[in-house]
Amino acid sequence: MNYRYPDFLNRQPVPSPSLASQFQKRALGKSLESNWDRVKVLGDNKDYGHAGCVNALHWARDGEILLSAGDDRTVQIWRMDPTDISDDYPFMCKTVINTGHRANIFNTAMLPYSSRIATVAGDRQVRVFDVGQDHGNSAIGRNAQEYCTVHAKTHILKCHEDRVKRIATEESPDRFLTVSEDGTVRQHDLRVPHSCRSGCPAPLLQLSHELSALATSSFYCVVAGDSPYGYLFDRRFTGRDLQDERGSKAEGLTTCVRRFGRPNSRTGSRSYHEHITGARMSSENGHEVLLSYSADGVYLFSTLDDPETPSSSSIITQNSKRRRVSEEPEQASSSMSSENSMEIDDLMLQPETEESEEAEPDEEPHEFRPWVPVIRPQRRYAGARNVDTVKDVNFLGPHDEYVTSGSDDGNFFVWRKSTGSLHGVYEGDASVVNVIEGHPKLPLVAVSGIDHTVKLFAPVTRESVFSRMSIADSIMKGNLQHRNLRTIPRLDFITLLASVRASTQDEFDANTTSDCINQ
Template identity: 55%
Template sequence: MAAPNATRNARTHKRLLSRRWAALNFDRVNVLGDDASYGHSGCVNALSWARDGELLLTGGDDRTVQIWRMDSTLLNADYPFVCRSVIQTGHLANIFNAKWLPYSHNIATVAGDGQVRVHQVGQIGNSGPPATAQLSSRDTCIHRLRCHEGRVKRIELEDSPHLFLTAAEDGTVRQHDLRTSHSCSDYGSCPPPLLRLNFELSTLSASPLTPFQLVVAGESAYGYLFDRRQAGRFLLAEKGLVENGMTHCIRRFGRSASSLDTDCREHITGSRMSSQNGHEVLLSYSADAVYIFSTKDDPEEADSMESSRPLSSNTRSDLKHKPTNMLGDESSSTIDDDMDIDIDNYASEEEEDQEQEDLASRWASRDAYSKVPLILPRTRFSGARNVDTIKDVNFLGPDDEYVASGSDDGNFFIWRKDGALHGIFEGDGSVVNVIEPHPHLPLFATSGIDTTVKLFAPVSGPSSFSQLDSAERIMAANQRQSIGFRRLRLRRHDFTSLLAAVTSDEHAQTCNHQ
């Protein structure tokens, strides 16, 4: 009888939590790091709950990871989280993500220096003065991996203390196995990437319910769903699915062709797969909105897919060789010619030959994915502004009933699944980038440009930080500024296209993001 009782208790707990979320009486209950004795000294880019919600990890521009724990001795404060450890990670640039590896005392961090580091920490105390442990990278760093060739943006955990995934701006997703060692300084000694794409990656997400699937997105109009299972390769190929390393690209997620900004490079800044149902996927578009998709939905018909081909998203080395017309569009008839230009001039230079081979590979990859079945969004969530920084996106609620995103106006937005606005809250003095819900409690943390982390939870009275009464004004201002950014981006595109037309030996990059 124990198992049925546990199930009933879990369902009752979820119902109670859902009622608290529906009431929307959330307010700021604590600010972590506003005490001068501890906290971050730069933007906070990384938030992650660890040890089943017992700990909160934060990381940012000051290149430290700080570990926060609720202090049970501070009974006179609500949600009294205090800093128990500060890790000087040794990274040379901003930390973008930090995760506690399951079943271990290890924390993985990734940063703008292209490095992946693993730090080993001891037991985190529950009492004593804040910041009881000041740890250096010499004390904690047990692995320093330099397999990526660009800034590393995201970590995705696996159900293992030894394995985890990372995504970087070099267009690769890598699986790291801490049980096998190698020297990244030796050319070719790093294991091959799990997958490689021809554009910069900003985000990587997976669901514990479907660990064999992962979603990647970045400098492209589409998010891509990959399946790591290798059975039925030929059958999959007949359905238009494309193999990439040890994975298959089985679906694309994207908007309809009529909504694409065909004059400029698209950019997806955040993604999230639902941990509660395993099939819903969120994508946050720069200068646009948040969209929700489902892996269970039928893809678009093949005929209409032809008009929704992915936009070009190439590295700087690609653009040096790629001809454009006055509108900056690529002509499919020029692709083969592009790869043939000046081959004889490069024949005696090994480095140039390798670049040409890489270029051909990237073109082939791009063309292949245009045939992968496309899934259109179920709902659009608008009102927030995603222009100035890289915004993440997340689900909230015990059953992922809500969608949340930060905004450039210092607020964060919460919507119901039907797209209706559920709440707006002030979360930062400048910009909210990250929202991370507690795994069990009606509690979530937010961070952004400020050096502090804000905690939000239900309160008995009115919310001091709710901006819902000003929703129409806030959303109208955000829409105006997003439209203005898209127009500015288009003008930049037109100018660089003109330069490309009058310059015969080089091509300007169009529509720079962030």
């Protein structure tokens, strides 16, 4: 079957930024070149803060508000108090939303141009709250939230059939996307009422495997999960679905136009490592894509690159317009000692962790859209360890000039996007760092993970207490050794327990709560 693919070079002209905006971005980019250090810990006060792992961070209102959410099933709203002149970063918890989720919250976001906050969790639900002006009030302790949060809930969406992992907002106070391990991405429109589980709209897209990562830019949507590929969908490609009209199960309302895959992706046999934990599209240029692979590194792709055709003789053939990923180690190691760094890079660029002779690879599933052309990566960022938990990935900087990822060793890594060289390694958690979110206007980065707190990092002129660049070589070697020792599938015990808790309450909920009619 022949498909016509979009011309990614045919883009609408972007208006030139103002001189003030250009100056602000230059100043921000210059400041981020400095060494960073921890400048604030949010949630270490007994009156407020989380009581479990912090899985989600989101800067809202152009950075005026920071949302955090996690295993305690609350969303906490942090805001800087301009009247506090005794603290350089006077963030205070203004509101705690007791969401009512029955399992861990994985992601949260404030919908643009509104005071609505959406949450997704392991109980398969999407919940929406309208906090009004509560986020502007004085700090409120965690035991005084019942009145303001009970009346803030506006929607409970039960369209997904498995754990819901990510939210992607749009330029609308009413529409947003969610991705779930049921293999679907759904677009929710709060203006359109429906009865969940009986009259839910068709999913925007549906794949044949679990999904856990979602990123959007303009018309494009990247999804990834339990597969060696990330999938790019063009939401302008819609129309009749003949399978759906014939009574067969449809694969969504939009079209997959590209796949993103590593050079060492294997065909014919598939191990548990073929899993993508995080995806991000550049908000600055709209065409760069980051994918973070479990038990491997972070890969940078571009939708502007020429794809391979599925009939290519070798799956490791690189795009003709740029150098091979295997040619990057010299640049990637420029910030460290050449001898040790080259050794690390050579090891890191080997194919992902091999199974022991006794271990048998998982059965190869039906691959989604195998005829869609594959784009190979421009660069690989190595050093962090992504095995024990689900790591997100992100761009940092006013021009997305940095790439960042958490690590199982409690650090987060920052690389220069253009060269792959290591810009910094910082201790962000006592155990594991999962989420890093940069402030949209200030040189400020929020970090969270297994700890019950949120750490803020910023450039400093003094010596950095939490920088680990002096021992970066040993950290990277240790991460590689720990990664290669893993020969059994990763088990996320925290989310597994949450899933069991949620499933045990299904029968109770069916007898006590009718399907939600979304107003």
